[in-house]
Amino acid sequence: MILYSLKCSHDHVFDEWFSNISDYDVRKTAGDLVCPECGDKDVAKAMMAPRVGKSQPEPAPRCMPGGCGGCQFAGHE
Numbered sequence: 809m810i811l812y813s814l815k816c817s818h819d820h821v822f823d824e825w826f827s828n829i830s831d832y833d834v835r836k837t838a839g840d841l842v843c844p845e846c847g848d849k850d851v852a853k854a855m856m857a858p859r860v861g862k863s864q865p866e867p868a869p870r871c872m873p874g875g876c877g878g879c880q881f882a883g884h885e
């Protein structure tokens with residue numbers, strides 16, 4: 809699930825959960841995104857909500873194609 813902050817054309821900001829990134833486009837196209845304050849359907853993505861902005865540890869970088877001769881990804885192609 810992804811939490812987006814949405815903003816209507818009247819600058820009302822509200823949060824909405826989406827099952828994935830494309831779910832936003834699907835629901836916007838379907839007219840399913842409505843401002844809870846004024847009922848405006850002209851909503852757009854605002855800043856990402858802080859709740860999902862927690863920094864995740866960077867995944868270990870993959871080694872070079874062809875291998876590096878002993879990294880943790882031993883066995884890769």
Ligand SMILES: [Zn+2]
Pocket residue numbers: 816817818819820843844845846847848
């Ligand atoms: Zn509104």
